[in-house]
Amino acid sequence: MAAADVNLNRLAVFVALVRAGSFTAAAGQLGTTKAMVSQHLAKLEEELGVALMVRSTRRMALTDAGERFHEDCARILADADDAITRLGECRDTPMGVLRVTAASDHGTTVVAPALAEFAERYPQVRVELVVTDTVSDLIAERFDLAIRIGWLRDSSLRAARLAAFRECLVASPSYLEKHGTPSVPGDLAAHRWVAVTVLASPTRWTFTDGHGDEHSVQTRVIASANSATVACRFVLEGLGISVLPDYVVDADVAAGRLVALLPGFTLPEGGIHAVYPGRQPPVKVRAFIDLLKERLA
Template sequence: MMNLNRLSYFAAVVDTGSFTRAAERLGITKAVVSQQVAQLEQDLQTSLLVRTTRRVQPTEAGRMLHARCVLILREAEQAVDELALTVAEPTGVLRVTAPNDYGVAAIVPVVTAFAVRYPGCRVELTLGDTTQDLADGRIDLAIRVGWLPDSSLLARRIGTFRQVLVAGQDLFDRVAEVRRPDDLAALPFIANLALRDPLAWTFVRGDSERQTVRLRASIAIDTTPGVLAAVLGGGGISVLPDYLVAGDLAAGWLHHVLPEWQLPSGGIFTVAPSARFRPRKVTAFVDMLLAAVRSTAREDGS
C-alpha cells in the first residue's frame, strides 16, 4: 500500500520549487523529503521531478500527479476541518492572502494574535497586490480592499476606508495654492498601477459639486507602499488609503490636499471559496479580524 504522506512531501516540493523550502514548510529535514519523494518515484516507477542547480521542476507525469495531489490533500484537510468543528480550538493550517499595504498594517497584527491564542493552528499569510484565484482551494480566506466584482465567492464587508489626496513636505508650499480639483494638473502626480484606472479621480464637495479630473503621471509605481514612499520623498501628490497615511498625516510628514473635497470610499472584505461548511479556523480568524477592525474604527471616531 502506498504511503500517502509521500504525496504531501511531493506536493510541497512542487509548490516551493525546492527540497529545502519544502522541508522548512513541513517542519522536517531535507533528507527525509528527498528520501520519501525518491521512494514515491520508485513506487510509481516513473520520474516525477527534474532537478537543476537552481530549481526543482515537475516532469509531465509529475504535473499530472501534482494536480491530483492538490485535490486529494485538500479533501483530507476538509475532512479534518469538519471534525475540528466538533472541538473548541481551531486546528490545522489557515492560509490567508491580503494586499501588501493593508496586510502589513492590519492583518499581520491579527495573525500574530491568532497564532498566540490558538497554538494548534498554523497560519500562512501571503501578501501581495495580485488577486489570487480562490477556486483551486489552496487559500482559505482572502482579504480584499476596494470594490469587488460580482462572483460566486462568499464575500463579507467588514469595514470601510477613505481615499485621501496627500502631498509630502517638499510640496507643501505648492499645494497651499490648490483650491479646486482642476488645479491639480499643475502638480506632479504619482500613479498607483495596482489600481484599475490610476489617473481618473472624481471629487465631491457637499451635495451638489462634483468634478472628475484626469491627471498625468510623472511617476508610476505598481505597489501602494511604493507610492507612499515616493510621495514622502517629494516625487508628487497621490491618492492613498487612510489606514496607510494616518500616522504620517498626524506626524506632519504628509499634508491632506483639498480636505473639503471627498473621494469615493472603498470597502474592506473577507472573501472565501464557496463551501458547504466554514472551518472553525476560518470563523475564529474572521471573528478576531472583525473585532480588530471595529476597535480601530472606534478609535478613529468613525
C-alpha cells in the same frame, strides 16, 4: 463472516443490555421496547453465528464468547465516542493551517499583525500569509480566505465586509512649499501625480463637494508604483501628490510628514472584505474574520 455482514448498530444494543443487566432496563435506557431489545440480540447472535447470552425467565448471563465479545464491543464504542468528541473539537475549535492571501500594503500593515494575534489566541493553528497584488484563485492555490481591498468583482465566492477605508489626497510639506497647494480638484491637473497602478483608474479621480456635486480631474503622472506603500514613499520624498488609503497614510498625516489636501471634498469609500470559497467557512476562518472585525472596528 465479514464485519459487513453484521449490523453494527446492534453492538450498542448489546453493550447497553449488559450494562443495564436486564431487557427491561436496557429498553428504558435506549428508549425502545423490551421486545425490540430481545429482537436485536437474537439478530446479532444470528449474524455472528454464536450465542452471546444464556437467558431464562429470571436471569441472563453472558457466555464465554459473549464476555470476550462484550469487552471488544465496549472498547469499539468508547473509541467511537472519542472520535466523535475529537471531531466536535475540530468543528468548534480553530486548528490546522490557516492560509491567507492579501494585498502587499494591507497584508503588511493590517493582516500580518492580526494573524500574529490569532496564532497567539489559538495555538493549535499555524498561520500562513501570502502577500500579492494579483487576484489569487483561492481554490486552485488552496487559500482559506483572501483579504481584498476596494470594490469586489462579481464572483461565486462568499464575502464578509470587514470595514471601510477612506481614500486620502496627500502631499508632503516640501512638495507643497515648492509647487503650491491645490484648492479645488481642477488644480490637480497641473500638479505632479504619483499613480498606484493596481487601481482600476489610477489617473482619473472624481471628488464630491459639500453640495453633492462631482468634480472629475485627469492627473499628470510623474511616477507610478504597483504598491500604495511604495507610492507613499514617493510622496514622502516630495515627488508628487497621490490618493492613498487611510491605513497607509494616517500615521504620516498625524506626524506632519504628509498633509491632507482638499478638506472640503471627498472621494468614494473603499471596502475591506474577507473572501472565502464554500457556503459555510470552517471555524478557523470564521474566528479569523471575527478577529479582523474586532481590530478594524
